[in-house]
Amino acid sequence: MLGAAGSSMAAQIFAGSGRDISLDASVIPAYLKPNLELMQKKCSLCHGLDLSFGSIQTGVTPSGVPFEKSGIQSLGVRMLRKPGSDMTTAELKKILELINWLREEITK
């Protein structure tokens, strides 16, 4: 039952899947909109946002790392440290706040 509720919520936040996944920005509360803008800008420099959205949607990254709080935190730090990542720790913190919020909404 819980699983079914979770997936219906996920369907409201994300449309499509795989490479064609998109986020319905209208479900994002106003206080997190700047965080979404940051994520769209900073997390699409080296790969598509589909990688991040898909991990949020499924709760697991393509390489199989569970996408919950500690997994999200360590992935974020890994991305921050990549050569050419144009991101400050303050910006990463805002992006992780949004990702954690999205995961919570999906698993509610």
Ligand code: HEC
């Ligand atoms: C400077 C380049 C760069 C930036 C900026 C970047 N990434 Fe990545 N990302 C990579 C590379 C390279 C990989 C593949 C190798 C790896 O997993 O470390 C990757 C892989 C990933 C994966 C898949 C990991 C897995 O376990 O399969 C996710 C999810 C991801 N990135 C999310 C993000 C998010 C969220 C942001 C923004 C906070 C971001 N990336 C910003 C370079 C980047």
